[in-house]
Amino acid sequence: MSTITEWMRFPATWTARAVRVRGHERYVAAQALKSALAAVLAWLVAAEWLTLPQAFLAPYVAVFLVETTVFRSLRQAVVQIGTVVAGVLLAATAEWLVPGQTAAIGVVVLVGWFVGRWRRFGSNGIWVAITALLVIATGAAGSPVMLGERLLETAIGAACGLVVTAVLFPPVYPVGDELGVLAREARSLLCDMAAGLGDEAGPGPGGWVRRTGEIDRMMDRAAESSQWARESVRLNPRPIAARVRDQASASDDVLDRLWYAVPALRELARVAEAASDGVLDGADDAARCSVPALLTALAELVDRIGDAAADPARFAEPVRFDEACGECADRLAELQRSAAGSADPRVAAVLGSFWHPAHRFLTAVQDTRRVPQSGQDHQFGG
Template identity: 35%
Template sequence: MVRRLRVAEAVRQEARSAGRAVRLARERPGRERDLALQSLKAGLAALIAWMIAGRLLQAPLPFIAPWVAIVLVRSTVYQSVAQALQQLGAIAVGTVLATAGGTTLGSPTSAMALVLPVTLLLGNWPRLGDQGIYGATAALFVLTSGDPSVEAATARLLESLLGAAVGVGVNMLILPPVHLRSTQAAVWAVIDEARQTLTAVADGLNGSWSHREARDWDERARRLFSLIRQARSALDRGRESTWLNPDRRNRAELRRRHGSFTHTVHVLEQLSDYLSDLTRTLVEASDDRTGRPRPEEGVTALYTRFLHDVAAAVEVYGELVTGDDRSARRRLRQAVDEVHAAQRRLRELLATKGAGGPESMALYGSLLVDARRVADQLLEEPPEDTM
């Protein structure tokens, strides 16, 4: 009974997730709409390939063309072309080996025992990427069809070539994918999480924070590095989506923004390093076993103000690099000036707090270095020529 309830709840959760994805795809551009569009294009490519192979050319095995076409509508045009070449190579190898084995041995079972291990081994060749498995499946088609002749092999290769041409053509000519929104969303995700983490630390320092809270801040700061890796992957995917893409307008827009996003990710890496150093310092200061003193109330109050200023500047920075609001550059300069002013006040205060012994000097020195780092390195404006 309990297991059935769990299964029913899991099914409901999946249904809600699917419904949410459908709603998002309908309401606004994003990953969900991109996936829906790619699915529709793949279905269209399969249909076109089937009509050409089966109705127009009367191919002996018309399902091969749509089978190849449907898997070659990829997330970028470059991937479609590259994987088409890899898949055609794998299919050619499997077809030729199976045809040779079938005609030589005369027994599909014997040929299968000989050819399949070879094609599976060749499928691991790095040049074939993840398309190597199609060599073994092509060999299976040949050996189980009962007609391992040269004429049949030639027909299968031509049908595969037709399917690849249709799949690549549909992906290239019908709304060719350019991953600008996904790159922008990945960069904004890092910025938003960094801002929220800064705000959480600032709000926590303003009260009576515990060692557990400091550990939570530290874990949250470390999660930023995972988001940055995702942003870098999105940058690579966005750059790849411009290769062989005939959509000049979107291609030019992404190339124009790519330099800004690359610069932003570099700045966010600096911000993540700062947050990681800061939260690690606070974890050590809140751990009674380390013997390190906590920051004094006057210091934490000023540091709280400083962190709020940094969080506000990071938010404006995000508006500048992910949007088209030109006034954001002016507001960013004002926010950076406020951060620098807060950093100067903090430095003046911390300069008087180092006389309490080595532990106090280490604590306040670390806070001061962290503050200088974020003020000098993190809040840089994107280069003018990349916006």
């Protein structure tokens, strides 16, 4: 009984969420209303105004073209019209060359299936064969007027779907918080590694390499969010689109830096786990402290990246981390001196194994116009 009650209550709660909260429910409701409006508009034009004989094709196409972004709707319109044109031309050719309706149906479906595999058609390629099949089956293939009407009905539906998407609250997807979450997790990992290597009673490895796998997934989510933001502002007439475009551009800058830094972070985690067995315990104080100091400096650098990602007002300006980058460079130099001055080959090797990924990490997140041209790369064979 409780299940039936919940089922009956669901439409009301769903509608309330759509009205009160900006989220998935409201998006679904908006898309449904826009699809209905596009279908009605296409039907009025094709059936009431132009009185086309198969006017149902216009609203049919219009519903398919109410897309999540204006750019995607336009691209879908071009593809949809292309598949219909290909199907109509295929049907006309088969009507001319193939004797008999039954044989023509088989030929157009067979040939249309292969034509629809063209990558430009994407998932809509199947409509080449279906359109050709419908044209042959309805007897329109032998009449140029009827073929023209099919194309006109498709064009009307595409135009109505595109206009509704572009004019009626075209969606804009702002850059989300995924990039800030990514930066915070990378900083947390670096801090945990610094604490684990800097104190004999520290927390230990704690799955540092495993955590880089989650950072990879966060990177994918941040890239997807940025991609949706970029696409949603293309051809979008809303004033907010300009601000989101600036946010997406700056977000891409930060994302590019982290994209190349994450592989180096993964290598740092591997080296840190290997070094957590106490190989540095016998080293002198300078050598033992050089690695935690370097990791802490890198964490501070990532923290500044996270601050920039979390503050949309700072997206309009080039992201600069000169002070934090300088601190990381100093820590790298100290690590290099500690490795060169160590009398224990094992300690020198471990310090060198930290230097390489740390240097790659720093180079990746720095502004590419300010990458240091240092001869330090040759110290450890880099």
